[in-house]
Amino acid sequence: MALASGVRFAERALLRPWALLRGTTLGRTEPAAGGGGDGARRFGSQRVLVEPDAASGVAVMKLRNPPVNALSLELLTELVISLEKLENDKTFRGVILTSDCPRVFCAGLDLTEICGRNPAHCAEYWKAMQELWLRTYLSSLVLVAAINGACPAGGCIIALSCDCRVLADNPKYRIGLNETLLGIIAPFWLKDTYVNTIGHRASEQALQLGSLFPPAEALQVGLVDQVVPEDQVQSTALSEMARWLAVPDHARQLTKNMMRKATADRLLRQRDADTQNFVSFVCRDSIQKSLQAYLEKLRQRKG
Numbered sequence: 001m002a003l004a005s006g007v008r009f010a011e012r013a014l015l016r017p018w019a020l021l022r023g024t025t026l027g028r029t030e031p032a033a034g035g036g037g038d039g040a041r042r043f044g045s046q047r048v049l050v051e052p053d054a055a056s057g058v059a060v061m062k063l064r065n066p067p068v069n070a071l072s073l074e075l076l077t078e079l080v081i082s083l084e085k086l087e088n089d090k091t092f093r094g095v096i097l098t099s100d101c102p103r104v105f106c107a108g109l110d111l112t113e114i115c116g117r118n119p120a121h122c123a124e125y126w127k128a129m130q131e132l133w134l135r136t137y138l139s140s141l142v143l144v145a146a147i148n149g150a151c152p153a154g155g156c157i158i159a160l161s162c163d164c165r166v167l168a169d170n171p172k173y174r175i176g177l178n179e180t181l182l183g184i185i186a187p188f189w190l191k192d193t194y195v196n197t198i199g200h201r202a203s204e205q206a207l208q209l210g211s212l213f214p215p216a217e218a219l220q221v222g223l224v225d226q227v228v229p230e231d232q233v234q235s236t237a238l239s240e241m242a243r244w245l246a247v248p249d250h251a252r253q254l255t256k257n258m259m260r261k262a263t264a265d266r267l268l269r270q271r272d273a274d275t276q277n278f279v280s281f282v283c284r285d286s287i288q289k290s291l292q293a294y295l296e297k298l299r300q301r302k303g
């Protein structure tokens with residue numbers, strides 16, 4: 001379904017979120033395997049599986065957009081709506097974000113959403129990306145990223161927006177912002193998030209070089225908080241969650257807001273200009289050629 005352009009994504013998501021979903025089944029509720037009561041029922045959508053545990057107040061949210069959890073417009077939309085649903089349900093205090101796809105947490109922007117597309121589509125897509133970042137970065141919930149696979153670029157943005165990151169110890173699971181290697185540039189709000197996490201000098205180096213850090217280096221630079229064997233990612237994420245939930249919500253939430261608001265406000269003040277910048281940048285012929293070549297390389301690499 002084509003969406004009317006010119007209407008802000010956030011406004012539409014708030015007014016009629018379901019209308020944004022193309023061919024999705026968001027809101028479906030089904031019993032979890034072996035589950036019984038309400039606390040064990042899972043809900044979600046085609047691309048986001050939510051396993052809520054009402055007793056602990058923690059939900060596990062799994063990205064499932066195979067093969068690599070590329071952030072399609074649909075996945076972005078479903079993530080925002082699932083998060084909003086949990087935020088509005090006072091039963092929940094924390095979310096563990098993880099991947100349902102083997103070996104990949106999230107491959108970042110779905111390049112097919114910005115390659116060979118018209119400016120209106122690119123604008124709509126970018127607004128959805130901004131919306132997800134704003135929602136996660138300012139979420140009142142505790143968000144723990146259980147990173148069970150490769151985590152480049154947009155995947156790293158999602159992880160960085162969480163409060164805590166646990167990475168599986170596998171040399172193939174690299175994390176970082178590799179935009180420059182694709183010939184594109186991380187927007188200022190992404191740069192700010194990086195700086196807030198690993199500091200100015202480390203960000204300056206990593207952003208320019210497009211560094212993707214293997215687990216030990218990611219831990220050393222402060223990009224993740226824990227690196228653990230792959231089969232312990234989930235349990236470690238739960239332990240981290242318990243540590244964060246031990247703090248009274250109001251004090252933690254106000255502190256989080258104090259730490260993050262200025263960074264988010266910077267985007268909120270210039271959201272339209274940021275969208276325009278993105279669109280005019282990615283629609284340049286030279287950038288389209290780079291993206292096309294990069295996608296081609298990814299496809300050939302497979303064969």
Ligand SMILES: CCCCC/C=C\CCCC/C=C/C(=O)SCCNC(=O)CCNC(=O)[C@H](O)C(C)(C)COP(=O)(O)OP(=O)(O)OC[C@H]1O[C@@H](n2cnc3c(N)ncnc32)[C@H](O)[C@@H]1OP(=O)(O)O
Nearest residue numbers: 070107108109110111150153154184185277281298299302
């Ligand atoms: C001044 C103005 C400012 C302007 C701002 C401009 C730009 C803003 C940038 C915004 C910031 C965010 C940027 C991004 O996120 S860009 C995306 C970067 N992502 C990557 O570089 C990751 C690419 N993928 C991989 O490295 C690997 O796929 C992998 C994630 C490590 C997984 O490897 P593997 O399991 O071996 O899978 P394959 O490589 O075989 O891939 C399977 C199929 O998936 C397709 N694929 C992979 N990644 C993407 C993607 N990001 N988008 C779309 N499609 C993707 C791949 O081509 C394979 O497809 P096929 O089955 O058809 O061959």
